[in-house]
Amino acid sequence: MSLQITHPHVGHLIRRAQQIHTLLWNSEVSDEVTSPQVLVLVALSRAPGMDQRTLGASVSLDRSTTADVVDRLMKRGLLERTRDPNDRRRNILRLTTDGADLLAAIAPRTETMNAHLISVLPTEDQAELIRLLRAFVNKAELLVQEKPDEVEEPID
Numbered sequence: 001m002s003l004q005i006t007h008p009h010v011g012h013l014i015r016r017a018q019q020i021h022t023l024l025w026n027s028e029v030s031d032e033v034t035s036p037q038v039l040v041l042v043a044l045s046r047a048p049g050m051d052q053r054t055l056g057a058s059v060s061l062d063r064s065t066t067a068d069v070v071d072r073l074m075k076r077g078l079l080e081r082t083r084d085p086n087d088r089r090r091n092i093l094r095l096t097t098d099g100a101d102l103l104a105a106i107a108p109r110t111e112t113m114n115a116h117l118i119s120v121l122p123t124e125d126q127a128e129l130i131r132l133l134r135a136f137v138n139k140a141e142l143l144v145q146e147k148p149d150e151v152e153e154p155i156d
Contacts, residue, residue, distance in 0.1 A: 012060050016155075020117070021035070021117060022035075024071070024113050024116065024117055025113060027113065028109060028113040028116065029041055029106060029109045029113050030106055031112050032065050033106065034069075035100065036059070036061060036069055037069055037072065037073055038058060038103070038110060039059045040055065040061075040066075040070065040073060040079075041060050041073070041078065041079075041099055041102070041103045042093060042103065043055055043058050044079065044094060044095050044136070045100065045139075046093055046095045048093075048095065049092045049093070049094060050073075050090060050092065050093055051090050051091060051092055051093070052066055052067065052070055052093060055070070055093060057074060057084055060137075060141070071094065073099065076098075077096055077099075078095065078096055078098055078102060079094065079095060079096060079099055080093070080094050080095075080096050081093055082094070086152070090103075091110035112137055
């Protein structure tokens with residue numbers, strides 16, 4: 001009797017895709033700054049002065065992962081945190097000069113690595129991959145919202 005699997009091991013495929021991304025990231029972009037860390041730097045370069053909660057929501061990171069990423073970037077001198085003068089309970093985040101310099105240096109390598117990563121597919125499939133990944137993530141986030149306490153994000 002043969003076992004027929006009607007659905008491929010989706011989680012395993014996603015995990016393998018992430019592993020491949022991480023390997024390429026480390027070799028072509030940076031082995032010192034992670035992709036989520038760069039995403040935080042990009043978000044703050046586009047909207048300086050965000051608070052940590054807004055930042056996390058804007059880059060789709062949970063609260064504890066956002067806190068960890070921010071702490072790591074602050075320890076490296078890439079971010080600064082100050083009290084909001086209009087709301088003393090709120091901290092605002094900004095890139096430091098070192099953070100902006102790192103982002104400027106790393107942005108072209110990120111673009112090149114992303115193009116390299118999807119270049120394994122025919123040109124006509126590359127846009128479809130991005131479209132399907134966006135659709136998948138947008139819809140799958142609804143599953144996570146239904147069970148927020150049961151899903152843990154790994155710390156990078």
